[in-house]
Amino acid sequence: MVINKRRGQSMVEIIMAIAIMTVGITFSVSILMIVEKGSVESTSEMQAIFYAEEGVQAVISISDRSGTAVAVGTYGLAIQASPAEWIFSGTSDTQNGMTRVVTVSTYDADTKKVDVLVTWKPAPNRTSTVDEQVLVTDWAFL
Amino acid sequence: MTIRRGFSIIETILYVAILIMIMGTMVIFLVNVVRRESKVTMVLEVNQNARFAIEKINSIIRNSKDATVPTDGGGSGSTLSLTMPTASLSPTVFAVSNGILTMQQGTGAAVPITSSAVKVSNLTFTNLVDPTAHTRTDNTWPPVACTPQQKNGIWYGVCCYQSKEYCWDPITAIFYILFMGAKLGTCLQATAAKSVIRMAITVSAPPSGVVTNDYSASTTLYATATVPRQN
Numbered sequence: 001m002v003i004n005k006r007r008g009q010s011m012v013e014i015i016m017a018i019a020i021m022t023v024g025i026t027f028s029v030s031i032l033m034i035v036e037k038g039s040v041e042s043t044s045e046m047q048a049i050f051y052a053e054e055g056v057q058a059v060i061s062i063s064d065r066s067g068t069a070v071a072v073g074t075y076g077l078a079i080q081a082s083p084a085e086w087i088f089s090g091t092s093d094t095q096n097g098m099t100r101v102v103t104v105s106t107y108d109a110d111t112k113k114v115d116v117l118v119t120w121k122p123a124p125n126r127t128s129t130v131d132e133q134v135l136v137t138d139w140a141f142l
Numbered sequence: 143m144t145i146r147r148g149f150s151i152i153e154t155i156l157y158v159a160i161l162i163m164i165m166g167t168m169v170i171f172l173v174n175v176v177r178r179e180s181k182v183t184m185v186l187e188v189n190q191n192a193r194f195a196i197e198k199i200n201s202i203i204r205n206s207k208d209a210t211v212p213t214d215g216g217g218s219g220s221t222l223s224l225t226m227p228t229a230s231l232s233p234t235v236f237a238v239s240n241g242i243l244t245m246q247q248g249t250g251a252a253v254p255i256t257s258s259a260v261k262v263s264n265l266t267f268t269n270l271v272d273p274t275a276h277t278r279t280d281n282t283w284p285p286v287a288c289t290p291q292q293k294n295g296i297w298y299g300v301c302c303y304q305s306k307e308y309c310w311d312p313i314t315a316i317f318y319i320l321f322m323g324a325k326l327g328t329c330l331q332a333t334a335a336k337s338v339i340r341m342a343i344t345v346s347a348p349p350s351g352v353v354t355n356d357y358s359a360s361t362t363l364y365a366t367a368t369v370p371r372q373n
């Protein structure tokens with residue numbers, strides 16, 4: 001009489017175990033990579049938010065000097081050397097691979113709507129944007 | 143009938159080989175986890191410090207009276223000195239010392255704003271203010287202070303026209319007010335900014351003196367804040 005009593009694991013079971021483990025590890029590693037990528041992208045998102053907010057503040061400073069200087073149109077922002085102040089320059093400006101475009105439109109007779117759009121590419125085939133809006137009023141004419 | 147007990151040498155070698163493979167993978171995996179975790183922590187630390195520093199400076203600028211360093215009219219540097227409405231907090235000075243941003247108010251001690259886990263590798267303030275922007279345009283008499291005043295029996299008064307203030311005699315004033323949209327009195331924009339501070343801060347990790355081979359993080363933020371004109 002031949003007793004065929006197998007103990008332990010067969011080769012198939014071992015292979016199965018390894019396969020499951022590999023899938024698990026790959027899954028965890030990819031999650032870690034996503035987290036890391038997310039933290040890097042949150043950095044550029046934060047930079048973009050500050051860049052847009054700066055655009056808003058710059059337009060407010062231009063409007064403070066002269067309400068009529070904020071006219072309908074599409075602008076970039078720049079710092080003029082003399083006199084030292086924020087000015088509109090060109091149709092966009094760029095910093096650290098981010099492009100900022102200021103669009104001024106009419107809101108009412110004394111007020112302009114200012115839209116600051118920051119665009120950047122977190123990956124070659126993807127575009128992200130941050131958008132801030134503010135209303136500026138030409139106080140001198142109220 | 144043959145009954146085998148225990149493992150053959152080949153089986154043992156096979157088991158050990160598999161074990162080494164599995165352990166090796168696990169170790170590589172764990173090392174990876176730890177490294178990525180430190181990198182993510184570093185990025186977060188850098189971001190939080192940069193954001194906090196710039197928000198702090200922003201809020202102090204908005205509550206200040208004047209910026210004395212850097213100089214008006216485009217001066218720039220890594221130190222910002224502000225005159226505050228409260229005398230005991232004047233001057234409030236922001237500067238970088240050994241990679242750490244500090245704030246000193248009045249005669250108090252310099253307080254660190256950023257943590258020692260990061261370094262401030264660049265800090266630039268630019269004082270943007272146009273000294274001529276809010277002066278009155280006196281295209282007629284009198285050329286200096288244009289409070290309503292009399293000369294040769296005629297009263298001259300201040301009018302606001304196209305965001306600038308003019309001293310006009312009544313006939314000119316009436317013409318501009320009726321037909322050109324000028325307003326009697328000073329332009330409200332004369333209360334505009336005293337200074338506009340543009341700042342750029344770069345916070346990076348690891349801090350000075352700490353060496354890590356394969357990871358680092360850096361964030362540059364820009365901001366503009368206005369020192370209000372307080373009368």
